[in-house]
Amino acid sequence: MTQNSRSYHLVRSGETNKLICSDNAAPKPDHHQVLIRMGAASLNYRDLLTRQDITSNRAGLIPLSDGAGTVVAVGSEVSQWKEGDRVSPNFFPNWHGGAFSLTYPAKALGGGQTDGVLSDYIVTEESSLVEVASHLTLAEAACLPCAGLTAWQALFERGGLKAGDTVLVQGTGGVALFGLQLATAYGARVIMISSSDAKLERARNFGAWQTINYRTQPEWDKVALDLTDGKEVDHILELGGPDTYNRSIAAIAAGGRIAQIGVLTGFALQPDILPLMFKNASINGICVGSVTHFERLNRYISDHQIHPVIEQVFGFDDVPEAYELLKSASHFGKIVIDLS
Template sequence: MLSRHYALSQDGSSLSLAQATKTVPDLAPNSILIKIRAASLNYRDLLTMGDAGGTRDGLTPLSDAAGEVIAIGSSVTRWKIGDRVSPNFFPAWLGGAFSPVHLSNALGGGQTDGVLCEYLVIDQAAAVAIPDHLSFVEAATLPCAGVTAWHALFERGKLTAGETVLVQGTGGVALFGLQLAAAQGARVIVTSSSDAKLERAAALGAWKTINYKNQPDWDQAAMALTGGHGVDHILELGGPDTYDRSIAAIAPGGKIAQIGVLSGFGAQPNLTPLQFKNASINGICVGSVEHYARLNAFIAEHAIHPIVDQVFAFDEAPLAYEQLRGAGHFGKIAITFDR
């Protein structure tokens, strides 16, 4: 069987995205065949397209997808044909402690093919069930951004009701952080340079908002909003341009989740204040299959719907990349495979 897919191909010193076809591999005894119904993009996908030296020629991109099982291997017991599933970002990180070996096997990056394809073969243990109330498009937004926010706030952050959370921006991870934290009963502060986006964040449950264009000292604004105490949890998504302010705004005993590189790599903040606040930094790189399953249980319990900014058809995938690159989105950008 042939599967349409997109490939990142070498074009001089850069990579270009184009459609191609490939043969779907035979099923191993423990594998399942998923008909992909939707996928979504992350900032990481722009980095992959821009990394001509580290990305295999012909790589199928994207890590996030949802679909239905249409065939199962002879030893599969977890799934049946017709089940709605989503593959985990790290297919082999099932649970427990993280191993660096998983980095090279992450879907859609470096050398490992991803999910921008009509059919995907994956081990049965690498998939999770989709919440019943979500569409395929909504479910396809969860594997990277949703799991990252969950891992940061709940698995490592141990977020409880009444605590204060600050999220930077209104991209995928930020809005999942807002929705999940608000459902937990936390007070969420959202920063953005757009008043229109901040109004939408408030409608989703943000406790307070800060326009960092009007208030560049947003760390001081966050301290004022919390009566000088500081913020209990910060989703650090910016990188070098935001890190020192995150450290200034964190509360005693607070937790900074190191996630993003939107302003670049190589942040070198002054860490000394963390010592005298007894605060900490948790490095967060997506999450395990167990994390994903617990996220979906929470989403189902609270009837949360992911925020999808725009949906493109499969043939319009390059336009989805351009929309993401323009950075004007609020929430996730998705691709539907339904014709």
């Protein structure tokens, strides 16, 4: 019997895209594909940008890159997965391992020409999937593919994080809180900055070593210098963009690493990078990660029994409200859609 599959689509309406719900027959897996009954999906800042983009996305695109679900059918040549397995698709389905390629972004889930996961059923290549850690719910696992993996690559795959290092994290969104959780579990000291004292208090409850309110202490780079007894910080998760970059460069230690991740204050980056030379510091551009990275992240999360921080879970009918919460920037952690 053919299953029905609800899904949301982006349809142009004026200067933005409307979220339109439809009900269609569930797709069928090809020889090397897997059919997944999605249990949950989560939102990222990228999803706001995608919805606002009325020129780059295919008409009717299914949004969202991050989700987790259960295998319900496999193609004739599939050997790695079976019915009942709990899995999550990688953000870049064709980046299995090795060096990054500029061909990968065109296939990123939930943007451009490639449908995402905001649907009851999706099909994907078996090689793009990872197993969900046994201690996680599907809602928790749905938080990992973009935000969790980005923080993992920034700190471990590219950052070379060591126990005892000091990490400065900007904000309290998904990537930021994963950075806090992953780093503290490894024995690093984390400084969180935010404009909200209430959010900073919650961050301390999750292990933040120090916190800075950048509204009341706008020269947060100098505060970080004081907190580290003049040594500055070893790693920065740069999530702000133009408004924060020069302070990040000022706060980074000799030999330190800035992970360029976010563009919350825009795209026109024109920082003074000369101090990086005299500090022998570096900037690593971070764009999510590979299937191999994702597998290592899940093993780490399992070993340390880390649970993603979820702000709120919305039902399928309340997806527009979930987008509005994301847009408000009032959330602490991840926003999840329950598709079960």
